[in-house]
Amino acid sequence: MSTAIELIDLYKSFGSTEIIRGVNLAVEQGERHAIIGPNGAGKSTLYNLITAKYLPTAGRIRLRGEDVTGCPPYEINRMGLARSFQVTNIFPRMSVFENVRCGMLWAMNYRYSFWRDVDELDDVNARSRQVLEDIGMTSRADVPAGVLSYAEQRALEIGITIAGGADIVLLDEPTAGMNRSETDHTVELVRRITENKTLIMVEHDMSVVFGLADRITVLVYGEVIASGPPNEIRGNPAVREAYLGEEVD
Amino acid sequence: MAVANTAAPGRSSFLRRNAIWWAALVLVVLLPQVARSGTAIAVLNQMCIMVIFSLSYNMLLGQGGMLSFGHAVYFGLGGYFAMHLIQLAGGAGFFMPLPLTPIAGGLAGLFFGLLFGSFSTNRAGTVFAMISLGIGEMIAASSLIFVKFSGGEEGITADRTDLTPFFGHRFGSEVEVYYLIAGWMMLSAWLMYRFSRTPLGRMANAVRDNPERAEFVGYSQRRVRLLSFMAAGFFAGIAGGLFALNYEIVTEETVNLVTSGIVLLQAYIGGVGFFAGPIVGAVVYTLLQTLLSNYTEIWAFYVGLIFVATVMYAPTGLTGIIMMHLPIYRVRKLRTLALPYLKVGVPALCCAIGVIGMLELLHYLSVRAVGQSTKRLFWMSLNVEQPTPWIVFGLLAVGGFFVARRMAPALVAAWEAASAQAQGRGER
Amino acid sequence: MLELIVFSLLNGLVYGLLLFMLSSGLTLIFSMMGVLNFAHASLYMLGAYFAYSISAKVGFWPGLVIAPVLVGVVGALIERYGLRNVHRYGHVAELIFTFGIAFLIEESIQLIWGKQTMDYREPEILSVPLFTLWGTDFPAYKAFMLAVSIGIFIALLLVLTRTRVGLIIQAAITHPNQVAMLGHNVPLVFTGVFGVGSALAGLAGVIAGPALGTFPGMAAVLGSIVFVVIVVGGLGSLWGAFLASLLIGMLQTFAVAVDYSLEDLFAEIGISTSKTSALSDLYTVTVAQIGPILPYLLLVLILIFRPTGLFGKREV
Numbered sequence: 001m002s003t004a005i006e007l008i009d010l011y012k013s014f015g016s017t018e019i020i021r022g023v024n025l026a027v028e029q030g031e032r033h034a035i036i037g038p039n040g041a042g043k044s045t046l047y048n049l050i051t052a053k054y055l056p057t058a059g060r061i062r063l064r065g066e067d068v069t070g071c072p073p074y075e076i077n078r079m080g081l082a083r084s085f086q087v088t089n090i091f092p093r094m095s096v097f098e099n100v101r102c103g104m105l106w107a108m109n110y111r112y113s114f115w116r117d118v119d120e121l122d123d124v125n126a127r128s129r130q131v132l133e134d135i136g137m138t139s140r141a142d143v144p145a146g147v148l149s150y151a152e153q154r155a156l157e158i159g160i161t162i163a164g165g166a167d168i169v170l171l172d173e174p175t176a177g178m179n180r181s182e183t184d185h186t187v188e189l190v191r192r193i194t195e196n197k198t199l200i201m202v203e204h205d206m207s208v209v210f211g212l213a214d215r216i217t218v219l220v221y222g223e224v225i226a227s228g229p230p231n232e233i234r235g236n237p238a239v240r241e242a243y244l245g246e247e248v249d
Numbered sequence: 250m251a252v253a254n255t256a257a258p259g260r261s262s263f264l265r266r267n268a269i270w271w272a273a274l275v276l277v278v279l280l281p282q283v284a285r286s287g288t289a290i291a292v293l294n295q296m297c298i299m300v301i302f303s304l305s306y307n308m309l310l311g312q313g314g315m316l317s318f319g320h321a322v323y324f325g326l327g328g329y330f331a332m333h334l335i336q337l338a339g340g341a342g343f344f345m346p347l348p349l350t351p352i353a354g355g356l357a358g359l360f361f362g363l364l365f366g367s368f369s370t371n372r373a374g375t376v377f378a379m380i381s382l383g384i385g386e387m388i389a390a391s392s393l394i395f396v397k398f399s400g401g402e403e404g405i406t407a408d409r410t411d412l413t414p415f416f417g418h419r420f421g422s423e424v425e426v427y428y429l430i431a432g433w434m435m436l437s438a439w440l441m442y443r444f445s446r447t448p449l450g451r452m453a454n455a456v457r458d459n460p461e462r463a464e465f466v467g468y469s470q471r472r473v474r475l476l477s478f479m480a481a482g483f484f485a486g487i488a489g490g491l492f493a494l495n496y497e498i499v500t501e502e503t504v505n506l507v508t509s510g511i512v513l514l515q516a517y518i519g520g521v522g523f524f525a526g527p528i529v530g531a532v533v534y535t536l537l538q539t540l541l542s543n544y545t546e547i548w549a550f551y552v553g554l555i556f557v558a559t560v561m562y563a564p565t566g567l568t569g570i571i572m573m574h575l576p577i578y579r580v581r582k583l584r585t586l587a588l589p590y591l592k593v594g595v596p597a598l599c600c601a602i603g604v605i606g607m608l609e610l611l612h613y614l615s616v617r618a619v620g621q622s623t624k625r626l627f628w629m630s631l632n633v634e635q636p637t638p639w640i641v642f643g644l645l646a647v648g649g650f651f652v653a654r655r656m657a658p659a660l661v662a663a664w665e666a667a668s669a670q671a672q673g674r675g676e677r
Numbered sequence: 678m679l680e681l682i683v684f685s686l687l688n689g690l691v692y693g694l695l696l697f698m699l700s701s702g703l704t705l706i707f708s709m710m711g712v713l714n715f716a717h718a719s720l721y722m723l724g725a726y727f728a729y730s731i732s733a734k735v736g737f738w739p740g741l742v743i744a745p746v747l748v749g750v751v752g753a754l755i756e757r758y759g760l761r762n763v764h765r766y767g768h769v770a771e772l773i774f775t776f777g778i779a780f781l782i783e784e785s786i787q788l789i790w791g792k793q794t795m796d797y798r799e800p801e802i803l804s805v806p807l808f809t810l811w812g813t814d815f816p817a818y819k820a821f822m823l824a825v826s827i828g829i830f831i832a833l834l835l836v837l838t839r840t841r842v843g844l845i846i847q848a849a850i851t852h853p854n855q856v857a858m859l860g861h862n863v864p865l866v867f868t869g870v871f872g873v874g875s876a877l878a879g880l881a882g883v884i885a886g887p888a889l890g891t892f893p894g895m896a897a898v899l900g901s902i903v904f905v906v907i908v909v910g911g912l913g914s915l916w917g918a919f920l921a922s923l924l925i926g927m928l929q930t931f932a933v934a935v936d937y938s939l940e941d942l943f944a945e946i947g948i949s950t951s952k953t954s955a956l957s958d959l960y961t962v963t964v965a966q967i968g969p970i971l972p973y974l975l976l977v978l979i980l981i982f983r984p985t986g987l988f989g990k991r992e993v
Contacts, residue, residue, distance in 0.1 A: 051465070073464040083465055091458040094451075102455045106467030110448040112476055117446050164466060316769050318776075368981050375713060376980055378772060379908060383976040386901050390969045394962055506897070510780065517773060550784035557777040561759065564766055608788065615791045 003065065004029040004168050004198040005050060005081075010059035012045055012222075019045045020056075021222035027215075029064075029167075032199040034209045037219035038242060043202045044086065046219060047172055050200070051083040052076045063168075078106060082166035086173050086202075088153040090160065092146030096137055099145050099156055101128045103163030128163070134193060135159040151182050155189070162193045169194055171201040175208050187211055210234075218242065270439065277431045281424050288539075290423040296535040297427075297434040298491045303515045303527035304441050305484035310513070311521035312445055313477040314457030315370070316378045319385025320485055320512050325504025326361050326388070327354030327486025329398065332405050332493040339411030346415035348429050351490030358486020359479055366478035371471055373460070382506075389505040404500030407493075420494075430491050437484055442524055444480060453477045514556050520566025529568050547612050551605075576671035577664075585667050589660040596652035602627070603646025610638060680811040685930045691819050693926025694826030697919050698881040699899065700906040701833060702874025704918040707907055708850040710867055711768055712760065715775040718900035719782035720875045724748045724882025725891045726790055729797035737800040745879040752875020756868050779896070787893050795891040822884050829877065830919070837915070846870060905972040909979050911986025921987065925972050932968030 005027045012020040019042045027033045037043050048054045050061065052073045061069045063079055091099050101124060108124055110116065119125070132138045135155045140148065145156060154174070161169060174190055175183040187208055190199070203209050209216060210230050217227040220242045226233055233239055281290055302324055309315040331354035338345035369380040392399040399405065409426075410419045420426050444450045452473050456463045460470040493499050502508065511534070519530020534552065541548040563570055577583055606626060610633050613624040622634045631638040703717045727747050731740035755778060763774040798804070799818040806814035837843035845866060882895075889895065906925055910917030940961050979986060 053461075072469065073461075074467050074469045077465055077467040085462075089459060089462045089465075091455050091462065093458050094454055098451065098454075102451060102463070103466045105448045105452065112449045112452075112472065114444055114447045114449040114476070114480070116448065117443065118448060118451055119446065121448075160462070160466065314769075316772060369977075371981075375711075375768060375772065376984060378769075379713070379904060380977055380980050382901060382904065383973040383980070386973040387970050387977070390973070394966050394970075506901075510776065513773070513776070514780070547784065547788045550781070550788050553777065553781040553784050557759075557774070557781055560770065560774045560777050561762055564770060612788045615789055 002029050003027070003062070004031070005200065006062040006065075007046075007050070008060045008062070010046075010049060010061070011057045012042075012049055012054060013057050019222050020049065023059075023219070023222070023224055025217060025224060025227065027198060027200055029198050030196060032194060032212055032214045033201070034213035034216045035200065035202050035219055036204075036206075036209055036216060040221075041219040042222040043219055044172065045222075047083075047170065047200075047202050051081065051170055074106075077164070077166070080166045081168040081170065082161045082164055083170040084157050084161040084172055084174065086176060088150070088157050090145045090153060090156055092144070094145060095142050096145050096148070096156055097128060097132065097141040100131050100159050100163050101125070103160035104128065104131075104165065107164030107166065127165075131159050131163050134162075135189065151178060154178070154186070158186075158189065158193070166197075168198040168200070171199065171203075173202055173204060175203065175205050183208065270435075274435060277435060280431075281427055287423055290427050292535060292539045294423070294427055294430050294495050295539070296532055297430045298488050298495065299512075299515060299531035299535055300528050301434055301437045301491070302485055302488035302512055303519065303531040304438055304524075305481045305488065306512045306516045307521055307524075307527040308441065308444070308453075308477055308481040308484070310516060311523075311526065312450065312457065313453045313474060313481075314373050315381075315474065315478070316374075316513075317381040317509070318378055318506065318513070319381040319383075319388070319509050320481070321504050321506070321508035322365070322385055322388045323358040323361055323482040323485035324489040324492070324508065324512075325392070325499070325501075327351075327358040327489030328493040328499040328503045329392075329405065329489075330354055330357035330486075331490030332407055332499045333398075335407040335409060335412065335494065336405070338413070339407055344413050347409055347412045347420050347494060348415050348432075350412075350494055351433055351487045354490025354493065355483045355487040358482040358484070358489065360482075361486075362479035362482025363475075366475045366482070370474035370478050373457070373474065385504075385506050385509050389501060392501045392504050399501065400499075402501065404498050404502075406498045409494050409497055426495055430495060433487060433491055437487055438528070441480075441484060445524060449473065449476055514552065518556055518559050518566055520568035522565050523568040523572065526566050526568040529571075530566065533567065545609065546616070547608060550608065573664075573668075577667045580667075580671045582667040582670055586660070586663055589656070589663040592656040593653050593660045596649040596656065598649070599645045600647075600649025600653060603642045603644070603649055606642035607639065607646060610642070680813065681934055683810065684813060684815070685934050686927070687815060687819070689927035689930035690923070691822050691826075691926075692930055693923035694823060694830070695881055695885055696899075696903065696906055696926055697922035698826055698829055699878050700903045700910070700918045700922055701830075701915060702870075702877040703903055704907040704910065704912075704915065705846065705850065705870050706874050708912050709846070709870060710760075712771045712775065713904065714871075714874075715772065715900070716755065716778040716782060717874070717878050718896040718903055719779045720748050720752055721878040721882040721885070721899065722786060722893075722896040723751065723782055724879030725797065725886030725895060726786055726795065726882075727879070728883040728886055729790075729795045729891050732797065741880075741883055744883045745876040748879025748882070749872045749876030752878075753868050753872030755875075756871035760871070761864070761867075779900070783893060783896060790893075792893055795886075797886045797891040799887040818888060822888065825880070825884055829880070833915070842866075842869075902972055905976040907986075908976055909986055911988040914986070914988040917986055917988030925975075928971055928975075929968055932971060933965050935964040938963040 003026050005025075007023050007025040010020055010023040011018065023046060035043050035046060045054065049056050052061075052068070052071055052075075055070060059069070060067055063076065063081060066079070068076055068079065091102060094102070101118065104124060104127060105111075105118075108121075108127070110121065110124065129138070129141075132141055135158060137152065137155060137159065140152065145153070148156060154177075158171065158174060161171070171190065175186050178186060183205065190201075191212060199212075201212070213230060215227065215229055216233045218225050218233060218236075218239050225238050225242060226236045228236075280293060284290065284293065302320075305323075306317070306320050309317050309320065331350045334345065334350050334353040335347070338350075365384050369377060369384065393401060410421050412419075418425055420429060445453075452463060452468050455466075456468070456470045456473045463470055463473065489499075489503060492503060515530040515534045516527040517530065518533060519528065520526030537548060537552055537555075541551065545551075559566055565572070574583065574586075577586065609626050610624060610631065613633055617624075617633070622632050624631050624633055699717065699721055703714055706712060706714050706717075724744050727744035728737075728740040731743050759778065760771060760774060763770050799821075803816075803818040803821050805817050808815050837847060849863070849866065885895075889898070902925060906921045907918055909924070910919070910921035938961055
């Protein structure tokens with residue numbers, strides 16, 4: 001197995017506050033990897049560093065062995081890495097179908113084409129319908145995304161993320177703010193769509209983490225204190241301490 | 250709001266899908282047979298040019314989310330370059346049929362779109378708006394300074410009939426020019442419509458809605474904006490080239506901020522959320538400008554009032570208002586709105602008459618010659634020194650306003666009831 | 678040469694301080710509400726016209742007081758019944774709205790007063806030269822303009838630093854989102870600032886009218902320049918606006934005085950230029966001629982390279 005993503009000595013400070021303090025992490029291809037940690041551990045910052053929303057203060061990021069530190073988000077995406085957002089981030093004035101379609105135009109090589117009619121791109125439209133089917137939103141295809149319910153917008157968010165068929169998918173708290181059945185539904189969805197792909201996710205809900213992840217990395221105060229398969233993490237005393245009695249299982 | 254851009258997936262027959270275009274084509278071909286007078290043709294020519302210009306503007310504002318205060322730069326420079334080409338070809342006598350000259354304008358627009366767009370499209374919003382304003386002021390001022398190129402305040406002129414005949418046509422008559430301009434308008438409008446439906450056009454919408462997300466699906470927001478900006482510059486340049494050949498003169502007025510403002514006004518009144526919006530806006534504005542100005546000197550004030558009212562109360566524009574009623578029309582419930590509309594419309598009309606009357610009297614006070622006191626208005630002779638006309642108009646205005654406002658909630662309720670029915674029907 | 682410098686300096690100062698009177702209100706509004714008010718220069722024009730009409734009835738001095746107050750009321754009404762309703766559609770809609778208001782004010786001025794230049798003059802007591810240097814008069818009215826501008830500047834400074842309202846405004850400039858949490862009536866403060874800013878623009882119009890002319894195009898002359906001032910000065914910085922006003926004022930008055938072109942430069946270093954080439958305009962054009970372009974060039978450059986402005990803390 002080869003490495004999908006490698007973080008080398010990553011640092012990030014905002015002003016004088018150091019949020020990420022020397023993170024080293026390697027995620028293998030095909031692995032489902034969860035990043036957990038108490039509030040304020042820097043999970044979201046780390047996530048945003050990997051996806052190039054933030055620039056690291058020091059350190060390198062490698063994508064399949066290639067150094068991508070400082071690349072703009074669109075270039076990272078073109079290399080086959082897709083991300084979702086914690087705060088729903090969709091195209092509110094466009095229809096659900098258009099949202100998904102926009103998510104895959106680049107990946108399907110239509111780029112900045114200004115001579116082809118989008119409705120005649122049969123491959124794109126077939127795939128868009130497939131993605132809508134996958135996220136269970138076929139019946140809402142023509143609705144403007146801005147008027148969807150919260151859970152629907154979350155599903156659409158994932159739909160846009162996977163639309164391009166990227167083989168490295170990053171999800172930021174995919175089940176945040178959902179009730180039990182919605183969460184179960186989403187876990188099922190995530191499991192299905194990340195078949196044979198690399199998944200990195202930040203998640204609070206431990207049942208989701210232990211249900212999905214092959215490997216878990218625990219982040220505390222900007223440092224990795226443990227990384228390994230779920231069983232190992234569950235038994236790790238340092239992790240138990242960091243969570244200070246919080247239910248780890 | 251702008252869901253009209255959304256098309257359901259799937260295909261229908263070529264003829265049916267383009268029905269509205271065929272209808273437009275027939276209309277455009279037949280119009281000069283109906284409106285035969287020279288003035289009517291002149292109005293139509295102006296309208297067609299403005300339709301292209303407004304549509305190109307909406308590639309920025311409506312589709313790309315870029316508010317420009319300097320779009321006339323590309324229109325005017327397109328006009329100057331096309332004019333120079335006509336001059337040159339007319340003088341040197343090389344092969345250059347008139348219908349091809351707008352391309353020179355388009356290329357000029359494209360080039361300057363690339364030049365100015367390369368640094369102004371980094372961001373949208375207020376920064377973009379301010380840069381466009383700065384460039385607009387710079388080019389307008391430059392066009393008065395670089396006299397060799399622009400002809401200074403007099404502008405530059407040429408004779409379009411000097412050029413190579415085009416299948417025997419020298420475009421000496423207004424009708425010939427009309428068909429030339431209308432042809433370019435149909436072609437440009439169709440191309441811009443196609444553009445809005447291409448991957449780039451759709452990503453322009455996406456960048457407008459959420460630039461960050463667009464970057465995370467593989468698109469550089471800068472590049473998307475720049476390409477849209479260049480396309481908008483190209484079509485504005487085409488419109489400018491048509492302006493040049495139609496009026497045979499291009500002056501500083503075509504590049505200045507007033508023209509940039511007018512195109513914003515047109516597009517917004519028409520409705521920037523719809524492809525057809527700027528077309529409606531350009532037609533309405535041109536009609537107001539050419540017809541209303543026959544009756545009143547303060548027509549521009551009324552246009553301003555309509556514009557501000559649109560921004561405040563109907564941000565989707567005229568097209569938006571029409572589209573609101575389309576689903577109700579489809580379920581044949583428009584009739585239920587007739588009475589509520591009448592109840593609001595009649596007092597609103599009274600209010601409008603009152604306001605117009607007072608404004609016209611007020612204006613008359615400032616422009617009348619010494620000793621004059623009678624104003625012809627609404628087919629009556631009114632003495633501005635008497636209080637009666639003022640009081641009557643004042644009462645109409647105030648009374649109409651309050652009655653209309655009282656009736657308005659009933660209209661809104663009726664509309665909501667009807668559209669709820671329309672929606673219910675649609676879902677079933 | 679010395680004469681040129683002294684008078685350009687004086688004129689630049691008069692013009693610059695006038696710009697500051699206009700831009701101080703605009704920059705306060707922009708910093709607090711995020712609204713670039715396109716109608717600001719129109720309110721300035723409105724001030725001049727109001728003052729003209731008032732001065733025709735009761736004289737210059739009452740007009741100096743009444744006209745700005747009236748303009749302030751107009752501004753407050755625009756904010757309360759217009760801008761506030763448009764706010765929910767976002768900044769772009771607000772910008773478009775103020776653009777519409779600017780259009781409307783300009784048209785209504787032509788509706789009421791007509792298209793011709795108004796015969797609005799300074800009072801007789803100020804229509805004499807204050808002093809004469811090297812045979813050139815410096816009019817007393819310009820000194821008066823200078824005095825009013827400086828007075829306003831000092832008053833503004835005192836209000837902003839010494840009063841409670843001033844402190845709220847300062848807080849609102851730097852942290853526009855947090856003032857509401859302090860429990861102040863922010864909408865009222867907005868209306869107030871908009872009104873006072875408009876009144877200042879009106880006052881600038883009142884005193885500029887006799888010097889620069891009272892005509893329907895007077896807003897267009899300064900409209901974009903005040904934007905240059907506040908962008909160059911930087912968001913949230915009154916000092917920035919002050920310095921930028923003087924900078925633009927000097928830039929324009931000095932440029933007008935310099936009758937020098939690239940051709941002259943070439944001639945001095947021994948290069949002769951062709952008069953007939955199509956590009957000849959490029960080097961025969963004098964600094965005085967490109968004077969009007971310079972502020973906008975500055976605006977564009979600042980927005981590209983330093984969007985916080987020269988002295989600002991926040992981006993536009």
